[in-house]
Amino acid sequence: MFQENNVTHVDGPASKMYGRWSLFLGGAGLILVLILMLxxxxxxxxxxxxxxxxxxxxxxxxxxxxxxxxxxxxxxxxxxxxxxxxxxxxxxxxxxxxxxxxxxxxxxxxxxxxxxxxxxxxxxxxxxxxxxxxxxxxxxxxxxxxxxxxxxxxxxxxxxxxxxxxxxxxxxxxxxxxxxxxxWLKQSAFLTQTRLQKEGVTTREKNQQLAQARQVSQLISQGDDHNAYIEFLSTAHPDGIESAMSPERYGFVQKNIGADxxxxxxxxxxxxxxxxxxxxxxxxxxxxxxxxxxxxxxxxxxxxxxxxxxxxxxxxxxxxxxxxxxxxxxxxxxxxxxxxxxxxxxxxxxxxxxxxxxxxxxxxxxxxxxxxx
The missing domain is CATH 3.40.50.1820 (Alpha/Beta hydrolase fold, catalytic domain)
Structure with a gap:
């Protein structure tokens, strides 16, 4: 998000202390701004x-x-x-x-x-x-x-x-x-398309992931439990396991996926x-x-x-x-x-x-x- 250009970094106690003071001053500055605003x-x-x-x-x-x-x-x-x-x-x-x-x-x-x-x-x-x-x-x-x-x-x-x-x-x-x-489903599909576009994936990979997303939505809509969802991901998209929904989030989506x-x-x-x-x-x-x-x-x-x-x-x-x-x-x-x-x-x-x-x-x-x- 933030880039540092032409900055010389010096390691050691002085720099660590400077970093701590910068963080402290930043936090204190935020508190002051909020107090003045309120x-x-x-x-x-x-x-x-x-x-x-x-x-x-x-x-x-x-x-x-x-x-x-x-x-x-x-x-x-x-x-x-x-x-x-x-x-x-x-x-x-x-x-x-x-x-x-x-x-x-x-x-x-x-x-x-x-x-x-x-x-x-x-x-x-x-x-x-x-x-x-x-x-x-x-x-x-x-x-x-x-x-x-x-x-x-x-x-x-x-x-x-x-x-x-x-x-x-x-x-x-x-x-x-x-x-x-x-x-909800249209919103979900649009979010997936937007994410894939930002990631710059190939057309073939994009189509594959969109198809997988539709299958996940179908799993959720038809009432399959979280274990079935994880099992599907482990077969169809193993790399996606790390970012899989928690059981609690999965339950929330299942309650609301039909929202219109x-x-x-x-x-x-x-x-x-x-x-x-x-x-x-x-x-x-x-x-x-x-x-x-x-x-x-x-x-x-x-x-x-x-x-x-x-x-x-x-x-x-x-x-x-x-x-x-x-x-x-x-x-x-x-x-x-x-x-x-x-x-x-x-x-x-x-x-x-x-x-x-x-x-x-x-x-x-x-x-x-x-x-x-």
Whole structure:
């Protein structure tokens, strides 16, 4: 990732001590940046937990300091992986901008992460949608949130979670979908193709690996256990054993490999903002854009969809963040750039759209906003 050119390296105690001090200063610098950023943030962070099947979900309620009564509340819905409530700091700039607009945010540690009990690898998409409903029930008990509009903002894998939570719900008023695929198997095939293309494999090898990937998907879909999966890899692709899925990950994929948001999206009545980046190497943007447009063709005003330039899967600027993965330096850079790290206009567009939705709801009868199911 990083290259060192024209650098003279000197071995010995002095250089080792210098290295330790550099690491210490780098860490101290990060802590200082985060403290300054949080001190200047236009919000206060309150712990707010809720329960799901007798296990706790530990979360943070982000309240704007410029108002006693937030205009709305956005629930953050994680993508794949062991995500804590801030998604490695990725949410901080969004929380900050929402707070400036008088909008509260809420996010929690995934099951088994941070302060939350359970295990996210044991969940399916419906389980995660049920979590959202439990969170809403808890939030409605907070006095100054009882009647505010509640929306969702979700990323990547959340595209299979949010439609399940939105459909048939009068508690949720709108949603922002960021880099969200519709079909799991299509998404998986695209990821495999992208990886092979980056690796520069020959056409013959590419075709072989794609065929093997399809066979693995078939094994998983038909319910074969992890041992059968490992046995297949040891015969068809021995080199792939080292990178094979763990039994826990295999079980998670098996629970969710049939995920397809099509039918759920067709039942969604709330307005949606859908955003993609033109440098997304995780999602087939063109294919998913077409699918969203087809789903909402009969009610085009319900959907606002935009593909952003110079944007990767996270909607961060590809030119600045495309070569980085979440790490110490990624967090330092994002902390310094704040919302300017996102693709041009993305954050502004989301805020403009949210303000429009909130204003439209305000014109309706007050009792219709946040009415209980």
């Amino acid at each position: 001190d200047s943030a236009p919000y206060k962070n309150e712990d707010l937990d809720f329960n799901v099947n007798n296990t706790v979900r530990s979360g943070s309620l982000i309240l704007p300091t410029n108002t006693q009564s937030p205009r709305a509340l956005m629930i953050f819905v994680h993508g794949d992986g062991a995500m804590g409530r801030s998604a490695f700091g990725y949410y901080y700039p969004l929380w900050q901008r929402l707070a400036k607009q008088g909008i509260a945010s809420y996010s929690w540690d995934k099951a088994g992460v941070g302060g939350s009990g359970g295990n996210w690898l044991e969940q399916n998409m419906q389980n995660r949608a049920d979590e959202i409903h439990q969170a809403v029930a808890k939030l409605r008990k907070v006095p100054h949130l009882a009647g505010v509009p509640i929306g969702l903002i979700g990323f990547s894998q959340a595209g299979w979670v949010m439609p399940k939570a939105l459909k048939n719900s009068s508690q949720l008023s709108f949603a922002v979908f960021v880099s969200t695929p519709i079909n 948001a099509l039918e759920d999206l067709q039942s969604v009545k709330q307005p949606l903002f859908v955003a993609f980046g033109n440098h997304d190497s995780n999602v087939n943007v063109a294919d998913n854009v077409t699918q969203y447009q087809q789903i909402f063709a009969s009610n085009e005003t319900q959907l606002k969809l935009k593909v952003y330039k110079n944007a990767n899967h996270t909607l961060l600027k590809n030119s600045e963040f495309g070569h980085l993965s979440p790490s110490l330096w990624w967090l330092i850079k994002l902390s310094l750039w704040e919302e300017d790290g996102f693709s041009e206009q993305f954050v502004d567009d989301v805020m403009l759209w949210l303000n429009s939705q909130i204003q439209q709801l305000a014109l309706k009868k007050p009792e219709s906003i946040g009415a209980h199911e």
